[in-house]
Amino acid sequence: MSCLAKSYDAGISLSNTNSSSSIINLSLIVFMSRIPSNALLGSASSYAAGPWPRVQSSTFRLRRAFRLAASSSDMFKYIQLDLPPPLNSNVRKAEFIKSSTQIDDCPPDKLPEFALIGRSNVGKSSLINSLTRNDKLAKVSKEPGMTKLINHYLINDCWYLVDLPGYGFAKAGKSSREEWLTFTKNFFIKRENLVSVFLLIDSSVPPQEVDKDCANWLAECEVPFCIVFTKTDNRKKEMPANAQNIRAFKQLMSEEWEELPRCFETSSRTGAGRSELLGYVASLRELHLRST
Numbered sequence: 001m002s003c004l005a006k007s008y009d010a011g012i013s014l015s016n017t018n019s020s021s022s023i024i025n026l027s028l029i030v031f032m033s034r035i036p037s038n039a040l041l042g043s044a045s046s047y048a049a050g051p052w053p054r055v056q057s058s059t060f061r062l063r064r065a066f067r068l069a070a071s072s073s074d075m076f077k078y079i080q081l082d083l084p085p086p087l088n089s090n091v092r093k094a095e096f097i098k099s100s101t102q103i104d105d106c107p108p109d110k111l112p113e114f115a116l117i118g119r120s121n122v123g124k125s126s127l128i129n130s131l132t133r134n135d136k137l138a139k140v141s142k143e144p145g146m147t148k149l150i151n152h153y154l155i156n157d158c159w160y161l162v163d164l165p166g167y168g169f170a171k172a173g174k175s176s177r178e179e180w181l182t183f184t185k186n187f188f189i190k191r192e193n194l195v196s197v198f199l200l201i202d203s204s205v206p207p208q209e210v211d212k213d214c215a216n217w218l219a220e221c222e223v224p225f226c227i228v229f230t231k232t233d234n235r236k237k238e239m240p241a242n243a244q245n246i247r248a249f250k251q252l253m254s255e256e257w258e259e260l261p262r263c264f265e266t267s268s269r270t271g272a273g274r275s276e277l278l279g280y281v282a283s284l285r286e287l288h289l290r291s292t
């Protein structure tokens, strides 16, 4: 595979290329190309309260595994690891553990975590309920700004889903936007056991600049993430079709990204994309275990 990465992705792409032997072919793609700082930081700063500090590679163990694969800041490496298929993608048990106002209050154990971020109302809490098949687990509301704290949900007693407050809530004042930034910045930077982030994008509306900015600063912070398009069942009147919105968002990202992070198309109403996302989580957990 040859590709000159223009911007950079500290992500993982999973593809089942060898179904006969039931081996998940885990393609670990690490782009270590220099980011066009004006494009990236310029757009990110349009809604960031301040410059996002770079994350130390030692902060995330999984990330350290990515780093080992790259030898220079202007190269990308493509490594394939053969892993057994995800064995434990079922959700047998899901429980709310706690809400935290700050990182120090989060559960102290080191179980692998997957955090959901995205604009207010994009469907983060609904996705948690859909993944766990429990409509009462996370609070859902038509009104944006429902989730205000870091909420930890323990799955099968061995990993966490983390619901975070949404961004881009127009009615939120400057101080609450800054609060959100401090909140999530700290979470991404300090949380050692954060394996990956799901960046949720509403497929029922055309691409939003703020979502692309969010993807860019996740990359800038070297936070591994995948993109989860939500509400694929929800066709809004007088809006382009969801598939068209998804294509347009990918197109927008491709202007800066040589290779996009892994993408999922989901609906919390119909359960579309649920098993794919859970399979992805299971494989990442396995990789995480191997890298620690």
Ligand SMILES: Nc1nc2c(ncn2[C@@H]2O[C@H](COP(=O)(O)OP(=O)(O)OP(=O)(O)O)[C@@H](O)[C@H]2O)c(=O)[nH]1
Pocket: 118, 119, 120, 121, 122, 123, 124, 125, 126, 127, 139, 140, 141, 142, 143, 144, 145, 146, 147, 148, 164, 165, 166, 167, 230, 231, 232, 233, 234, 266, 267, 268, 269, 270
């Ligand atoms: N049609 C449809 N509606 C959805 C879907 N997911 C969420 N919604 C609706 O979107 C609204 C917002 O959902 P939430 O899950 O509360 O969104 P959130 O991202 O957690 O919002 P905040 O906590 O405010 O950041 C609710 O009315 C949900 O019923 C989906 O897949 N399809």
Ligand SMILES: [Mg+2]
Pocket: 124, 125, 126, 139, 140, 146, 147, 163
């Ligand atoms: Mg919510």
